[in-house]
Amino acid sequence: MANVCVITGGGSGMGLETARNIDKDVILVLTGRTVSKLEKAKEQLEAEGHQVHLIACDVSVRKDVHELCLFADSLGTIKTVIHAAGLSPTMADAEKIIMVNAVGTKNVNMEFYKYMKDGGVIVDVASSSAYEAPGLLIKHQIFEEAEYKEDAFVRHMLGEANLAGDDYNKSGLAYCLSKNFVVWYAQKCAHEYGPKGIRVVSVSPGLIETDMGTQEVEKSEFARQMIERSCEHRMGKAEELGFAIATIADARNGYLSGIDVLIDGGASTGKKS
Numbered sequence: 001m002a003n004v005c006v007i008t009g010g011g012s013g014m015g016l017e018t019a020r021n022i023d024k025d026v027i028l029v030l031t032g033r034t035v036s037k038l039e040k041a042k043e044q045l046e047a048e049g050h051q052v053h054l055i056a057c058d059v060s061v062r063k064d065v066h067e068l069c070l071f072a073d074s075l076g077t078i079k080t081v082i083h084a085a086g087l088s089p090t091m092a093d094a095e096k097i098i099m100v101n102a103v104g105t106k107n108v109n110m111e112f113y114k115y116m117k118d119g120g121v122i123v124d125v126a127s128s129s130a131y132e133a134p135g136l137l138i139k140h141q142i143f144e145e146a147e148y149k150e151d152a153f154v155r156h157m158l159g160e161a162n163l164a165g166d167d168y169n170k171s172g173l174a175y176c177l178s179k180n181f182v183v184w185y186a187q188k189c190a191h192e193y194g195p196k197g198i199r200v201v202s203v204s205p206g207l208i209e210t211d212m213g214t215q216e217v218e219k220s221e222f223a224r225q226m227i228e229r230s231c232e233h234r235m236g237k238a239e240e241l242g243f244a245i246a247t248i249a250d251a252r253n254g255y256l257s258g259i260d261v262l263i264d265g266g267a268s269t270g271k272k273s
């Protein structure tokens, strides 16, 4: 049976660049909400020699993620899941951000776990913003509600995000908290799935030159400061992250699990110094 790699958010940015670095004998399943975007990515990847399937899926909808799993499972053995789908503060309100970034990650990990076997890996894309969430607002008792009390989880996360002033700041805080959840949840899953031979790793990119990153730089002073704080005073390139994420997912990295990999060009250490 062929090996399958599923990439959420695979139609653009880091998801698409990761796909480029996956072995060509692996069947790629790209997913996202916009079919035209996925079709364009499929065309590009096929021209580069990849085998590509696509299916629309909104990761915040559990039923969609279940159908994505069934589709991927019908193509071969699901070995790799790159969960790159996400929304940034300029793209959506606080509730939508929590639904897509946090609930979406819970949906992806919980559903794929049922279909994956020994040697599988899930890479959840978080963000260096996870480390910007105010410590007082990071409440693991709220995070623990995600799997079994989704409504309460969303309500409580939203309550925290709404402590910020205007709508943009509410979305910003929701983003930081949702990505802090991703880091926490990936570690929780790594310890739960490890005995079945499945690795789970989160990756926290700094500011990266994708549609999303560029949009943040235009609108956010904080994003512009991140460029200044990085060692080379620049944004990361989507292809740099694509290579890093694919490397993390590579089976030869078998002992990499239960940890967040921060790839921010030194912006966080620049802040400290």
Ligand SMILES: NC(=O)c1ccc[n+]([C@@H]2O[C@H](COP(=O)([O-])OP(=O)(O)OC[C@H]3O[C@@H](n4cnc5c(N)ncnc54)[C@H](OP(=O)(O)O)[C@@H]3O)[C@@H](O)[C@H]2O)c1
Pocket (backbone or CB within 6 Å): 008, 009, 010, 011, 012, 013, 014, 015, 031, 032, 033, 034, 035, 037, 057, 058, 059, 060, 084, 085, 086, 087, 088, 100, 104, 125, 126, 127, 128, 129, 204, 205, 206, 207, 208, 209, 210, 211, 212, 213, 214
């Ligand atoms: N760029 C940065 O500076 C930066 C920094 C730190 C972390 N990140 C994270 O990195 C990941 C990839 O972002 P990117 O920079 O590569 O931006 P991007 O090109 O905008 O990619 C995000 C992808 O997620 C998909 N998506 C959004 N909502 C979705 C949903 N509900 N269900 C399924 N797919 C959905 C989008 O496609 P559709 O709209 O068609 O669904 C899009 O293809 C995100 O999780 C982001 O939060 C980005």
